[in-house]
Every structure is written in structure tokens, then in C-alpha cells.
Amino acid sequence: MRYGTTASACAAVIRRDLLLTWRRRGDALNPALFAIMVVVMFPLALGPEPNQLANVSVGIVFVAVLLAGLLALDNLFRGDHEDGTLEQVVLSPHPLSLLLGSKILVHWLSTALPLIVISPALAEMLHLPRSVMPVLIVALILATLLLSLLGAVCVALTIGMRRSGMLLALLVLPLYVPVLIFAAGACNAAQMGLPFLAPLLWLGAALALALVLAPLACAAALRISIT
């Protein structure tokens, strides 16, 4: 009998989730469309003055990305929970934290990566100086990874509830606030010509911690909430 290795089990999770994303690729673009809509609204409401828009552009992009991510977060385990495949994953002989980590990775690839890809266009629409663009992208990559990992723990905690949208937002927002402050802080500093490396390093440190701990917490939370 072959039980397979943990690596092949994680690969199976990644392959399946990527395939599912591809089958429903229209849904996968929803967060990006949502962010575009939010960003398009702001110049209409604030007026087309380039300097005024440039001042608030970093904040708008980050809030749009954060809310778009929150929109997609609830689907992370919901579908698997409803059709019973999550139960099967929990029963697998391989470490649940690594299998869930693979799911989180695919979720990040399918929801956050499109947002990062369109973010230069969003920033350009808001007259963000081009020199800040690399900092914006690095901050977005670090921040969205952190948001996905932290959010996954909260989703795992609330999976047992039928309508968890509001509770999930309440749980997630206090965790998202520090990430938002550091990520937007780095870009604002870069925009003003100040050193921006420190907040990025803080984000990187938090990400290293979350990469190790969040999948473990996620597995523990999931075991509690499905029993």
C-alpha cells in the first residue's frame, strides 16, 4: 500500500484548488473588479485634482485591496466545508496544517495576485508618483500574504457558523489594522522621500512568524469548529 508523501498530498491540494479556480475563473476576478470599482469612484467624488489624489492614493489603494480581500476570504474553506471535502482533508494521514497552508497559498494566488497585478494601474489612476511604485508592490505582496494567513485563522474559527460574514469581519479587522498601518506607512514615507525600509522589514518579520504559526493555528481552529 502506498500512502504517498506529505509533499504529494500538498501538491494534490494545490493542483485541485488551482483547477477549481480555473473552472470558476470568472469568480476569481471578482476581488480585482471590486478594487477597480472602488478606486474609480474616488476621483469622481474627490475631484480630478492630481496633487490632491496623489496625497490620498496610497490609502485608497490599500483600503480597496484590503476590502476586496475580505470579500473573498469567506470562500476560503466555505465550499469545502459544505460539500464534505474539508472533512476528508481533516481525515488525511498527512499534517493538516501543511494541507491548509497549501490551500491558503492557492487562495492568495487566485485572489491577491490579480490585485497586485492591477495595483500599478490603480495607483497610476490616482497619480501616485512612479518612484513609489516598487515600494507599493513590495508592501502589497507582504501585506496580502499576511492578510491571507491571518484571515484564514479567523475563517477556520467561524466555519461552523452558517452566517459568519459580520463576525468574520469583526474578528479580522483588528488583525488587519497593524498590517495596513505598516504597509501604507512604508509607501507614504517613500512618497515623502523618507526612509521606508523599517516598516517593510517589520512586515517581513511578521510574515515570517505568520508563515510558521498561522497554518498551525488554522488547523487547531478548524478541528475545534468542525467538531
Added chain:
Amino acid sequence: MEPCPAMIASDPPPPIPLLQAEGLAFARNDEPVFGPLDFTLNPGDVVLVEGDNGSGKTTLLKVLSGLLQPNSGRIRLNGEDLTLARLSHQVALLGHLGGLKLDLTALENLRFAIGVFGLRSGAAPLPALASVGLEGYEDVPVRSLSAGQKKRVALARLLLVPAALWLLDEPYANLDKSGIDLVNRLLDAHARRGGAALVTSHGAYAFTSGTPRRLPLRPTP
């Protein structure tokens, strides 16, 4: 008087039961659901769990698979205590949810199960699908299969994973006459291979071959 060494040597070693439950009881919010139950499953056993709706059949299977923690009693799998964090690969659960992704094809669903659970030696996805009567449906999305065909895909998964203990929750539901025969044939073959199974049923379907052991569950007053 001490037994002579020759007698000890001639005694066959006691077989290790595949599954052993001692004083197993489960309560939800202090309301007893079932138990205390004592039973043993040896390799080759097929046990029919009987009980009315709400008597805790599904809960029993979830406890035995390790998805739920019993309130008292212990479960031993191959002589080892079963804990949720250290689930062995000995258990395959067929729940009423099915555990299939509707957007994937039957074959893709089975490949995922193999990746996560491993593959029984000598088994392969295509023959497994053929043996549950789904030849030609390999590349059809599960969404467009009927309820009975979905059940058959889930049964094909049981044939592929290496688990020795099958926990089947209402495997006869949604199946036609030939499907019921199919479940019985699969159970027979599994028992002959040295596996064991615990099958819940509300009693509407009878086994066609042999008389299985029965484990009655009564709703606790």
C-alpha cells in the same frame, strides 16, 4: 501451578482487533446522544448499525473516525488509542455529504483522494470507476451526475484509498437495486481482503448475502 512452556507455545496469539470500543458514549450539550457502547470489529467483520432517525448513527461514525471526541470511553484502532491529532490511515469515512467537488470530474475527484490519502496497492482510478458502473463518465463533471452516480463516485474512492476500516453512513441512500447490490459486493470483497466496515442504515435495505452483525442504537430517553 505454572503452565508448561509447550502449552504456551501452542496457543495462537490473540488476534488484535481492528477496532475496539470500550464504554463509548457521546453527549451534545450534556444531552446523551448514544452509548455507552462496547463492541469489537475484527478483520473481515461487517457490522450494520441500526437505529431510528436521530439515534446517533452518524455521530457514532464521526466519533469512530476521530472527527468528534467521545465524552467517555476509548477507541482503539489496531490496539492503539485513537486521537484526533494522530488519525491513522486506517479509516475511510463515506459521509452523507459525499466529499466530492461538483466542479471537478469524477476522475479528478478520485485523483485528489489518492493524493491526500494514498493509493491501495493494485488499485487504479479507471478500473475503480468501471467497477462501480461509471465507465464512460470519467471526464463528466460530478455536478452533472445524478445523486446515485455521485454516490458511486464516492464508493469508487473507497476502493482506491488504503484504509482497512470503512465507516459508511447510509451507503444505500439514493442507489437503485443494482447500486444496492454493488455496495453489498464491495463490502463482501473488502471483508474478504481482511478489512472491516461499519455501515449505518435505517433498516430499509437488507444485505443480500449472509447475515451481518447488528449493532442496535436506541435513542436515549
